Amino acid sequence: MLMFSNNQKISVRQLKRLLVMDWIGKISLLLPRFIVQSSGKDLILSLILGVGITAVYTCIVCYLSRYITRSFGGYVELRLGRASAFALCLVYWSYMFVNLLYITRVFGAVTRQYMLPELSENIPCILMLLGGFYASMDPKERRGRIAEVLYPFVLIPLLILLVIASFGVQSEYFTYESANFNAVTMKQSFQVFTAFGGVSLILFEAPFIQKSGMRLRTTLKGLMITAIGIGAAILIGIGSFGDQGMKALRWPVVTLMSNVDIPGGFLQRFDILFLALLLMSFFVAASTGIFYLNLIFKEMFKQPEEKHYHLLMLILSIAGVLWCKNVEIAQQLFLTVNCYLLIPIMAVFTVIFAILEWEKRRRSK
Numbered sequence: 001m002l003m004f005s006n007n008q009k010i011s012v013r014q015l016k017r018l019l020v021m022d023w024i025g026k027i028s029l030l031l032p033r034f035i036v037q038s039s040g041k042d043l044i045l046s047l048i049l050g051v052g053i054t055a056v057y058t059c060i061v062c063y064l065s066r067y068i069t070r071s072f073g074g075y076v077e078l079r080l081g082r083a084s085a086f087a088l089c090l091v092y093w094s095y096m097f098v099n100l101l102y103i104t105r106v107f108g109a110v111t112r113q114y115m116l117p118e119l120s121e122n123i124p125c126i127l128m129l130l131g132g133f134y135a136s137m138d139p140k141e142r143r144g145r146i147a148e149v150l151y152p153f154v155l156i157p158l159l160i161l162l163v164i165a166s167f168g169v170q171s172e173y174f175t176y177e178s179a180n181f182n183a184v185t186m187k188q189s190f191q192v193f194t195a196f197g198g199v200s201l202i203l204f205e206a207p208f209i210q211k212s213g214m215r216l217r218t219t220l221k222g223l224m225i226t227a228i229g230i231g232a233a234i235l236i237g238i239g240s241f242g243d244q245g246m247k248a249l250r251w252p253v254v255t256l257m258s259n260v261d262i263p264g265g266f267l268q269r270f271d272i273l274f275l276a277l278l279l280m281s282f283f284v285a286a287s288t289g290i291f292y293l294n295l296i297f298k299e300m301f302k303q304p305e306e307k308h309y310h311l312l313m314l315i316l317s318i319a320g321v322l323w324c325k326n327v328e329i330a331q332q333l334f335l336t337v338n339c340y341l342l343i344p345i346m347a348v349f350t351v352i353f354a355i356l357e358w359e360k361r362r363r364s365k
Contacts, residue, residue: 009210012218014144017151019199019222021284024154026103027195028230028253028278029110030331043234046185050192051227055220057347058199062216064354065206072203073299079353086300088349092201093296095342097320098333099198100289104128104321105330107282114254114275125321132286133314136294143287150284154277155229162232165256169239194339196223200346201292204299290314 010018031047068075077085108125116124135146199219202209209215237252246252257275293313303309324330 009208010141010144010205011210012214014141014148015205015209015215016218016222016225017147018144018284018288019219020225021147021151021154021281022198022288023196023222023226024158024229025278025281026106026285027226028233029106029251030195030334031192031230031234042185043188044231045181046188047192047227047231047234049185049189050195051223053189053193054196054199054223057193057350058219058223059216060354061199061202061350062219064350064357065203065215067357068203068206070207071299072206073296076353079356089296089300091342091345092204093293093300095197095338095346096201096289096292096296097316098338098342100129100286100293100317101320101324102327102330102334102338103282103285103289104317105324105327107279107286108321109327110251110254110275111279113251114258115272121326122322126318128282128286129290129314129317129321131283132288132290133310135283135287136289136291137310143284143291146287147284150280154281155225157273157277158229161257162229162236165236165240169236170242171239191335191339194343196226197338197343197346198288199223200343200350203350204292204295290317293317 031043073085073089076088080088104125105121107128108121108123111124112119112121135143202215202219206215233253233256237246237256240256241249241252249255254275290310290313293316294310297303297309297313324333
């Protein structure tokens with residue numbers, strides 16, 4: 001039985017489930033598209049390296065979050081001044097806005113291609129944002145409650161799917177050649193790291209998380225669950241379709257689901273059922289996006305908690321999605337703006353602040 005609190009905080013268990021639900025849908029559909037540049041084994045190597053980099057960065061983020069008691073914007077303002085705090089908050093806000101555009105367009109494209117081909121892509125996009133808007137409103141722990149409920153309905157079918165799909169793997173698709181460690185592998189490792197770049201936003205949510213001492217372990221658990229699930233799906237996809245087949249597919253993970261044959265003829269439309277459950281994780285991701293847009297906006301402009309600011313974030317999100325006409329534009333925007341500009345800025349400042357805090361504590365001993 002689930003027990004929910006009303007203390008404007010989320011538990012570390014809910015934090016883990018929020019992270020997994022936020023990551024697993026987006027990353028499972030994003031990462032396989034990197035395979036067009038390399039072989040499947042190189043992508044797995046990139047995934048391992050990228051997750052390793054993310055784990056180290058997560059340790060840095062969680063270390064810094066221990067010293068944020070009220071707000072990250074206020075923390076930065078005390079150290080760098082009002083103008084610098086505004087600029088850095090604008091970087092985080094822009095990252096989340098572009099991320100929200102991308103996941104919303106992915107949701108619309110997948111829904112139209114596999115479930116409702118006669119429907120305009122904009123309709124599921126707007127419905128997703130409306131659902132995310134509702135889930136992101138006060139109380140702040142509402143997002144945690146929704147993730148708590150949806151988590152087993154997404155993860156358990158995923159596990160069942162992977163087990164059944166593994167029986168269709170063809171060994172001839174796996175060669176004994178070693179993966180190549182080259183410039184492409186390094187680039188893809190960086191892209192994997194940027195796919196998990198949202199871990200930086202824990203700095204803004206730190207004041208709302210219970211049991212702050214367990215923050216690091218919980219976040220790393222969420223990272224490992226996501227990485228193992230996506231890594232297994234990619235491996236099974238390579239074993240089912242081969243490298244060239246994976247490169248030819250637009251959404252290889254979704255195609256893998258549609259090819260699963262349930263023993264005994266039971267649930268022949270399991271692919272649609274699971275796809276619907278997977279897409280539910282996008283509603284959690286949308287709620288996270290709108291929540292952070294509103295939270296960071298208030299820290300940028302020193303605004304109190306007002307519902308009309310929340311509504312403004314929804315309107316801006318819908319306008320952005322309508323401007324970003326398709327998923328190809330959204331993906332290019334995500335790679336160009338988030339991966340190669342905003343996430344490096346966020347990471348550099350996080351590392352600098354963590355080093356300064358460590359040096360400050362060392363000198364005070």
